[in-house]
Amino acid sequence: MNNIRNTETGEFGLSVGDMRSWFAQEGRVAMIADEFEGVLEHFESYSATVQPEHDATTHKAVQIAPKKVGGVLTQKWQIVALNGDELAQIDAQRVADEKAAADAARITITKRQALLALFDLRGIKDSDIDAQIDQVPDETQRYRARVDWQGAASIESDSPTVQMLAASLDLSASNLQALFDYAKTL
Incomplete structure (x- = not known):
């Protein structure tokens, strides 16, 4: 399950292994159950949601801080425009795909x-x-x-x-x- 957030760094999508690594970097030893319930000081679990629909050729979904919905911490998304590098990468992939299809x-x-x-x-x-x-x-x-x-x-x-x-x-x-x-x- 990758529905853990580091409240200190704001990093989303962490696994139990990521938490162990964080504790190791901090010089701490921690035994964490696979069914983590968000009780440790720097981490919280949240309820995952599906990314909102968007045009992936021009925009992307970015996780933002989770919000409490009905008393449950819930994953939230924001749709943002792709930057020039991302648009260029998508265009380069499209050209490569077209070339591969033509070659095939x-x-x-x-x-x-x-x-x-x-x-x-x-x-x-x-x-x-x-x-x-x-x-x-x-x-x-x-x-x-x-x-x-x-x-x-x-x-x-x-x-x-x-x-x-x-x-x-x-x-x-x-x-x-x-x-x-x-x-x-x-």
């Missing part, structure tokens, strides 16, 4: 598998892909797409070049998924 969803196949799948399932040949790349209006994008496609030993399902080619070849997301799934079997 990515399918990588060999160029040989890609070409065979395109031909087997859609009748699309390497020359058809070259023709689509030739139609890219921006010279820089066209060159980068050509180098990316022609120079690739492997093809990733989420690469910008694959996404551009899928759109120009009228391949839906489900068509592209089916192509990659089939290519993995080759």
